[in-house]
Amino acid sequence: MKASITKEKLGWWGHALVHPFDGFYEIRFRNQGSLLLAFLLMIAFAVMRCLSAQYTGFVMNLTNQDELDTLSLFISNISVLLLFSLSNWTVTTLFNGKGKLSDIYIVICYSLTVLIIGDALVCFVSNFVTLEEVMILQAVQMLCIAWFVFLIVAGLGTIHEYSLGGNLASIVMSIAAAAIILFIGILLFTMLERMVSFFTSVGQELMRRL
């Protein structure tokens, strides 16, 4: 029952955010993670990103509101997460990682909680600050990102049962793998596009001549 959200699982979610080694161990090996919760967190993260692009105070908000495309922002945020989950899984299965795809996904999405909270806080407070006080909010942002990275590294290390060096190497390699996946994906799409346009032009020729 990986999908369901129980009170106990929620407890472990909170625990993992402050005690990642302990918490993610429970989540991985005692089956205390919830895929549904992870999915909701991912959606919440993407929505929060869109919200902060639009509602961050003018002093801090550097996005051009005229060109803001919420949908593509939403999709790109989600696809980065999915891509990294996938590439990390492809790398770690080759290098004796113990984590399954669902575990990796849960670790990444649970870690996002910190970013969601940080984004929400900064987005709200930034409406009441002057340029001099922006520094403080940026420090908060940096802190959240640092904590997020720590959670990811600790969580992935725990679920794969890696040493620190092996873990960092696997993360670097999964970023490379993500680039390769992207490349192949783009290749595939352009090939498909050419194929489609080839067949449509053949079809058009046929229709014209027959």
Add this chain to the structure above:
Amino acid sequence: MKKIGSFLLALLLLLPAAGLAADGSSNVYAGYTYDHYGNVKSTPAPFLLEKTITSENLRGIALDSVDDICTSRDGRIFLVDGKQSRVHVLDSDGNMLKTLKTIRDTDNKIVILEDGSQLMFNGCQGAFYHEKQNELYIADTAAQRVVVLDGEDYTFRRMITRPDNMTGVTEFKPAKVTVDNADRIYLVVQSSYEGIIELNEDGTFSRYFGVNEPQINIVDYLWKSIATDAQKEKMGKIYAPAFNNVALDGEGFVMAVTSDQSASKPVFRLNFQGKNVLREMGSFNVMGDLQTPGESDNTFVDIAVKPYGTYAVLDKAYGRVFLYNFDGELLSVFGSKGNLAAEFRIPSAIAWLGDKLVIGDSALKCAYVMEPSDFGKALLDANEAYYYGRWEEATAHFERVLRLCSNMETAYVGIGKNLLMQERFREAMDYFKLGNNREFFSKAYKGYRSEVLRDHFGIIAFIAVVLIGLVIGSEISYNRKQRRGSK
């Protein structure tokens, strides 16, 4: 029938509006600017062609090139023709007053030089009208001298040749000349890498001025740091880039343009120490067009400065004129290369004639006198009033600008600054937001925030006290429970 008639009348009324470029909306005369995000935003043309000065205006004297243009405050235009070695003097309407080639003294005799030859211009390339002394300075490039003439009757006053105490390797071939309020003479020698030559009032050498800081390239630096002395010897030295032209702004600073690739900036405003003090408060630095991949940079050949610091920079590469205010904010860009009227082939010189611009083209062998459109006039007026601190007037002009072009972020910011000074913070915030100026928005917001805090101090203090009370209360009750538990 009546309907058709009124329809036709409406059409007739519409036609001239579409055809005439009085508002500067036709293609040739369109202008543009950049918004805060670097997007091109169109503006009406700030300047429109008033008339063209060709050799026809010079009673048939051939005009082979326009190498420099300067103007005097009373409206005379001086065109320097380096190929014909002539300087033409015209009035503000483009009528010829005089043409100068051989120089006469006050007795109307041709000046004879020491070697017995007559004093004639030889490849002169620059001119400057010094208002303070009423003198016309001509940079007589090929003859390696500067000729100073009387500003009224153009008789010979003096001649400046290579000073005896001049140092350095720069040849004394002055191409452009400027004189500041303290009568110091600044000479630009084309392709000189030592800087602008500064002469004292009496023509003695003072120093090389405004040494153009070369860009320090980290790769070069790395190579140099590991190279041996012999290798460094072979690598050749990196020199400071060369200036193309100089002008004097209203505060007596020398403004210079360069198109050298190794220059850190294309436009300089040099203080008396020769340091660059150009104000660059806009969204982007004073760099002409924003760089787009595949397009070469602008090549700035000349600069013209108004007394209130608004300056126009002439670009040879695309035939564009960039209008900046004293803060270095881009106002508008206009001009293009082509064959239509007011288009350029090789633009070479630019000068202000009151609020008009005189722009010379050395390939088309003409000079355009361009007058400001309603939009351009409003821009100039607004920046003038703003510069001199006439805020109310500036606001009115900025509003005029915005009625003609709502893309002008500097106009919104200008109005906002005025509102900020009147402590109308809430309105100022709106304008700064429209003008995309976060720095001033923040200033206005600071004022607005403290206003709100002051007005609602009672309620805010109450909430704070209640919150603090709750925290303390909960601590106390928690401690009591703990104590009871331990007992």
